Amino acid sequence: SDSHFPIPISPADVDYSQHYPHFFPSERSDDDNGSVPPTKVRFADIGCGFGGLLVGLSPLFPDILMIGMELRDKVTEYVKERILALRATNPGKYENISVVRTNSMKYIPNYFEKGQLSKMFFLFPDPHFKEKNHRRRVISLQLLDEYAYALEVGGIIYTITDVEELGDWMRSCLEDHPMFKAVPEEELEADPVVKLLSSATEEGQKVARNGGQTFRAVYRRIMLEDG
Numbered sequence: 123s124d125s126h127f128p129i130p131i132s133p134a135d136v137d138y139s140q141h142y143p144h145f146f147p148s149e150r151s152d153d154d155n156g157s158v159p160p161t162k163v164r165f166a167d168i169g170c171g172f173g174g175l176l177v178g179l180s181p182l183f184p185d186i187l188m189i190g191m192e193l194r195d196k197v198t199e200y201v202k203e204r205i206l207a208l209r210a211t212n213p214g215k216y217e218n219i220s221v222v223r224t225n226s227m228k229y230i231p232n233y234f235e236k237g238q239l240s241k242m243f244f245l246f247p248d249p250h251f252k253e254k255n256h257r258r259r260v261i262s263l264q265l266l267d268e269y270a271y272a273l274e275v276g277g278i279i280y281t282i283t284d285v286e287e288l289g290d291w292m293r294s295c296l297e298d299h300p301m302f303k304a305v306p307e308e309e310l311e312a313d314p315v316v317k318l319l320s321s322a323t324e325e326g327q328k329v330a331r332n333g334g335q336t337f338r339a340v341y342r343r344i345m346l347e348d349g
């Protein structure tokens with residue numbers, strides 16, 4: 123089913139001006155010819171679902187470009203429409219968020235250069251309970267190599283789930299990976315993004331309505347230590 127969506131051959135192949143027209147003015151004056159570096163996507167919401175996190179984050183960081191990656195076609199189309207409607211009714215706002223339909227387990231390196239991202243989100247990912255399906259989980263030691271590549275040093279990976287076993291799994295993968303280190307609790311309390319993990323996402327709201335528990339793991343991309 124991958125053949126149904128376009129796959130960029132490299133990050134340079136992605137036309138981000140289509141996603142964020144306000145950040146890519148079509149007419150540039152001659153004197154800034156080449157001197158203005160292109161704005162790059164800095165936040166990625168992996169498996170963004172209906173886009174609640176992007177909509178919540180957008181006004182908090184109006185100058186930062188963010189993208190959702192979603193596998194389901196209809197859901198991706200819904201998010202596109204949702205963003206266009208928000209832009210239409212709030213002129214000048216929500217220009218910094220967009221969505222692509224893709225399989226994030228395969229194509230992260232096609233979208234992001236080394237160290238491009240400052241935040242990655244994995245919110246309420248599908249649990250894949252059976253042992254033989256664990257390889258389908260969006261957090262694994264192998265995939266963390268790719269995420270470490272896309273994240274800048276100091277960048278943060280946010281994960282949350284209502285499935286305790288998956289929460290333990292994600293935490294232990296992050297804990298075991300040499301390029302990630304847990305963000306201290308007091309830092310999490312001061313981070314406005316952390317509050318949105320549950321409150322802004324459709325899945326988080328569902329869990330809250332049902333009085334369910336959540337399990338969070340937030341880790342920072344660090345440099346490999348010598349030796």
Ligand code: SAM
Nearest residue numbers: 169170171192193225226227245246323324325
């Ligand atoms: N993050 C959203 C939230 O918290 O409301 C959605 C959570 S939903 C349970 C998981 C989402 O991940 C689904 O929309 C699913 O289609 C998407 N997904 C699953 N595997 C994916 C993949 N390989 N690439 C991109 N999206 C994927």
